[in-house]
Amino acid sequence: DVVLTQSPLSLPVTLGQPASISCRSSESLVDSDGNTYLNWFQQRPGQSPRRLIYTVSNRDSGVPDRFSGSGSGTDFTLKISRVEAEDVGVYYCMQNTHWPLTFGGGTKVEIK
Amino acid sequence: EVQLVESGGGFVQPGGSLRLSCAASGFTFWTSAMTWVRQAPGKGLEWVSSISASGGVKNYADSVKGRFTVSRENSRNSVFLQMNSLRADDTGVYYCAKEAGDFWGQGTLVIVSS
Numbered sequence: 001d002v003v004l005t006q007s008p009l010s011l012p013v014t015l016g017q018p019a020s021i022s023c024r025s026s027e028s029l030v031d032s033d034g035n036t037y038l039n040w041f042q043q044r045p046g047q048s049p050r051r052l053i054y055t056v057s058n059r060d061s062g063v064p065d066r067f068s069g070s071g072s073g074t075d076f077t078l079k080i081s082r083v084e085a086e087d088v089g090v091y092y093c094m095q096n097t098h099w100p101l102t103f104g105g106g107t108k109v110e111i112k
Numbered sequence: 113e114v115q116l117v118e119s120g121g122g123f124v125q126p127g128g129s130l131r132l133s134c135a136a137s138g139f140t141f142w143t144s145a146m147t148w149v150r151q152a153p154g155k156g157l158e159w160v161s162s163i164s165a166s167g168g169v170k171n172y173a174d175s176v177k178g179r180f181t182v183s184r185e186n187s188r189n190s191v192f193l194q195m196n197s198l199r200a201d202d203t204g205v206y207y208c209a210k211e212a213g214d215f216w217g218q219g220t221l222v223i224v225s226s
Contacts, residue, residue: 049157051214100174103158105156
């Protein structure tokens with residue numbers, strides 16, 4: 001199974017400052033169709049997960065442009081350019097290139 | 113507006129069964145794969161099962177293979193998860209998601225305990 005390793009586990013951030021979360025895969029997430037199916041999800045406290053980013057760098061509808069995704073192969077990053085109070089929660093990467101689908105362990109973003 | 117509404121969760125003893133349902137609306141259900149993801153209390157997300165748009169292809173996590181069965185009724189815009197031989201470590205919130213997670217339901221809580 002593909003193992004996704006997120007870091008850090010916890011990320012205290014000052015409001016208005018940037019934040020960056022890493023997701024490293026145990027194998028390449030490039031599919032045979034040429035796409036890389038690496039997604040990012042946000043789960044605010046008490047809420048269902050919400051997808052922010054799909055195929056590495058595509059923002060979902062309604063997602064603020066302060067969120068961006070980048071990376072290739074086995075190394076991926078989610079960046080928040082300026083953290084706002086509503087960004088508090090746990091962020092997960094997930095791959096759907098290979099079966100079984102797998103999630104990273106999560107990164108908890110909190111305000112300092 | 114896409115809506116996914118799960119139901120069927122509850123309290124069950126080890127070895128028991130539950131059938132979860134997910135009612136979908138706001139999108140072309142019969143062209144969309146569907147996925148079940150669970151979350152144990154205080155833990156991360158775990159993929160459980162996915163079913164193709166036609167229902168012809170089903171995939172399961174090793175942890176539930178042979179015990180859980182995913183199905184769908186496109187005429188009713190619904191997807192189901194039949195859970196048998198339930199164990200304590202199956203406890204958690206079960207989410208229904210469209211495709212590989214572009215939209216999620218609110219989840220339904222399953223508690224397996226004696």
